[in-house]
Amino acid sequence: MIQAVFVGLLAWAQSSSNPLGWWLIREPLMAGFWVGLIYGKPVEGLIIGAAINVAFLGWNSTGGANPSDLYSAGLLGTAVAIQSNMSTEQAVVVAVSIGVIGNYAWILFMSINSMLPSIQDKYAEKGDVRGIMLIQAIPSQAVVILVRGVPAFLAAFYGPTVIDGLLAAVPAWGIAGFNTVGKVLPAVGVAMLLKYMARKDLLVFFGLGFAVSAYMGMNNLLFGAFIGAAMGYIYISLQPKEVVVNAREEDEI
Amino acid sequence: MAEKVETGVSLTQKDIEMATLRWWLMSHLSYNYQRMQAGGFASMIGPIMKKLYPDKPEEVIAGLKRHMMFFNTEPRWGAVIHGITIALEEQKAKGEDISEETIIDLKSSLMGPLAGIGDTISGALYKPVLLGICLGWASTGSFLGPLVFAIGMLGYDYTITRLSIRKGYQLGTTAVTTILEGGLFKKLTTFFSIMGLFVLGIMVCKFITVDVALQTVVAGKKIVFKELFDQIVPKALPLALTIVSWRAIMKGYRVINVLLCLFAFALIGGALGIIK
Known part of the structure; x- marks a missing residue:
C-alpha cells in the first residue's frame, strides 16, 4: 500500500513537466531505478527499466505519433514486473501495452490545461505577473495528480494481481510467444530512431556499426561512441566547402 | 551612467539569469493544446516587463498580452528567441522605434525553424546516443547508467538554454542568422548523425535479442538454421526486423500498426518455435 502510494507520487513528479521530472524520472531507465528502490530491488528495477527503455529509443517529446506512452510504460511496467517477478522480456510487453493506454493521460493533460491560458489572459489584463506565474505552476499539478498519480497508484496496487491472473491462464506456448515479443519490440525503438537519424549519404555508418x-x-x-565520434570528426574535416560544390554543379546544369 | 537613467531602465546580468531560470523550470508546467508554451513565455518575461516599466502599468499589460500569444518551440535551442525578445523589449522601453508587430512577428517566425534545429539535435541526436550508452551500463545493473544519464541530460538542458538566451540577448537578430545559415548546425548534425548511426548499428545486435529457433532433420542430419545464418550474416534477423520496420514507418505506416505487426509476428513465431 505504502509502496503503491510512493509509485503514485513518483508518477506525479515524473509528469510534472519540467527538466527535473524529464531527466531524473521520465526515462524508463530512471523510472525503473526509482521504482526498484521503492520495492527494495534497485538493481532489478534498473535492469527492467533499461530493457523497457530500448523499445522507446525513438520516442520523441514533440508530441508526434508515439505508439506508446513513455512515462507510464517505464514507471508502471517496472512496478508491475518487479512485483510479479517477470522476466525482462515479459516486462517489455507489459510496459508497451500499459503505454498504449497511457497515451490518453497525455491527451487529457494537454486538453484540461487548455483552460489555463484564458485565466492567464485575465491576469495579463490586470498586469498581474504573479497571477500568471501561479496559474502557470499550480493548477496543472492537480491535473497531473489526477491523470497520472491516481491511475499509477491503482495500477501499482491492483496491477500485479490482475497480471498474475492473466499469466496463470496462458498456456506454455503462449508464454514462449510472449517472451519472443519482448525480444522483438526493441526493433520498433531502433527503427523509429533510424527514421530520425538516417541520412542516405550517412547510412553506411549504420551498416558499419x-x-x-x-x-x-x-x-x-561507449567504445562505439568514441569510434563514431572519431569517424564523424574525420568526415567533417574532409568535406569540401559545400557552397562551392553546389555552385559548380548548378553551372554544369 | 547619467545617460542610462535618462533613457530608461537597463537590465542586468542577474535579470537575464533569473529569466533563464524561470523559463527552464516553468516552460512546460501548463503545456496545453490551446497555446502551448505561451504561459511559460509570459512567466519568463513578466518580471522583466515590470522592471522595464516601473511606472507605466499600461505598458506592462500590453507586454503581458503580446507574450500570452501562442508560442511553441524547442525549449533549449529555441530560447535564442527569448534572448532576442528581451533585448528588443529593453530597447523598446528605452524609446527605440520598435513596434509590437516586430516583436510578435519575430517570435512566430523563428519558433518553427529553431524547433526544427533543437528537436533534431536534442531529441534525435544527443539524447539517443547518451541514452544508448547509459542503457548499455544499466542493462548489466550498473548505477553508472542512470547517474551519467541524469547528469548528462540536466547539464545539457540547462547549459544550452542559458547559452541560447545569452547569445540571443547579446547578438540580437544576427544571432539567428548565424545559427540558421552558418555551417555550424550542418556540421553538428552531420557529426552526431555519423556517431549516432554507428552506435545504432551496434544497438541492433546488442538490444534486439531475438534469434532463429528453427531446426530440422534432413537425411538423418540435424540442421540448426541459426548456425547456418550465423556463418553468413550473424544477427541477420534483428537487422531484417529493424530495416523492415524502418521502411514501413518511412512509407507512412503508423508506428502503432508496425508495432502490432511485430507483436503478432513474434507471438506466432515464438509460439510455433520458429524464433526465440
Missing part, C-alpha cells in the same frame, strides 16, 4: 558488432561481437556502446 552493425557489421562490427555482428561479426566481431563488439557491443560496447
Whole structure:
C-alpha cells in the first residue's frame, strides 16, 4: 500500500513537466531505478527499466505519433514486473501495452490545461505577473495528480494481481510467444530512431556499426561512441566547402 | 551612467539569469493544446516587463498580452528567441522605434525553424546516443547508467538554454542568422548523425535479442538454421526486423500498426518455435 502510494507520487513528479521530472524520472531507465528502490530491488528495477527503455529509443517529446506512452510504460511496467517477478522480456510487453493506454493521460493533460491560458489572459489584463506565474505552476499539478498519480497508484496496487491472473491462464506456448515479443519490440525503438537519424549519404555508418558488432561481437556502446565520434570528426574535416560544390554543379546544369 | 537613467531602465546580468531560470523550470508546467508554451513565455518575461516599466502599468499589460500569444518551440535551442525578445523589449522601453508587430512577428517566425534545429539535435541526436550508452551500463545493473544519464541530460538542458538566451540577448537578430545559415548546425548534425548511426548499428545486435529457433532433420542430419545464418550474416534477423520496420514507418505506416505487426509476428513465431 505504502509502496503503491510512493509509485503514485513518483508518477506525479515524473509528469510534472519540467527538466527535473524529464531527466531524473521520465526515462524508463530512471523510472525503473526509482521504482526498484521503492520495492527494495534497485538493481532489478534498473535492469527492467533499461530493457523497457530500448523499445522507446525513438520516442520523441514533440508530441508526434508515439505508439506508446513513455512515462507510464517505464514507471508502471517496472512496478508491475518487479512485483510479479517477470522476466525482462515479459516486462517489455507489459510496459508497451500499459503505454498504449497511457497515451490518453497525455491527451487529457494537454486538453484540461487548455483552460489555463484564458485565466492567464485575465491576469495579463490586470498586469498581474504573479497571477500568471501561479496559474502557470499550480493548477496543472492537480491535473497531473489526477491523470497520472491516481491511475499509477491503482495500477501499482491492483496491477500485479490482475497480471498474475492473466499469466496463470496462458498456456506454455503462449508464454514462449510472449517472451519472443519482448525480444522483438526493441526493433520498433531502433527503427523509429533510424527514421530520425538516417541520412542516405550517412547510412553506411549504420551498416558499419552493425557489421562490427555482428561479426566481431563488439557491443560496447561507449567504445562505439568514441569510434563514431572519431569517424564523424574525420568526415567533417574532409568535406569540401559545400557552397562551392553546389555552385559548380548548378553551372554544369 | 547619467545617460542610462535618462533613457530608461537597463537590465542586468542577474535579470537575464533569473529569466533563464524561470523559463527552464516553468516552460512546460501548463503545456496545453490551446497555446502551448505561451504561459511559460509570459512567466519568463513578466518580471522583466515590470522592471522595464516601473511606472507605466499600461505598458506592462500590453507586454503581458503580446507574450500570452501562442508560442511553441524547442525549449533549449529555441530560447535564442527569448534572448532576442528581451533585448528588443529593453530597447523598446528605452524609446527605440520598435513596434509590437516586430516583436510578435519575430517570435512566430523563428519558433518553427529553431524547433526544427533543437528537436533534431536534442531529441534525435544527443539524447539517443547518451541514452544508448547509459542503457548499455544499466542493462548489466550498473548505477553508472542512470547517474551519467541524469547528469548528462540536466547539464545539457540547462547549459544550452542559458547559452541560447545569452547569445540571443547579446547578438540580437544576427544571432539567428548565424545559427540558421552558418555551417555550424550542418556540421553538428552531420557529426552526431555519423556517431549516432554507428552506435545504432551496434544497438541492433546488442538490444534486439531475438534469434532463429528453427531446426530440422534432413537425411538423418540435424540442421540448426541459426548456425547456418550465423556463418553468413550473424544477427541477420534483428537487422531484417529493424530495416523492415524502418521502411514501413518511412512509407507512412503508423508506428502503432508496425508495432502490432511485430507483436503478432513474434507471438506466432515464438509460439510455433520458429524464433526465440
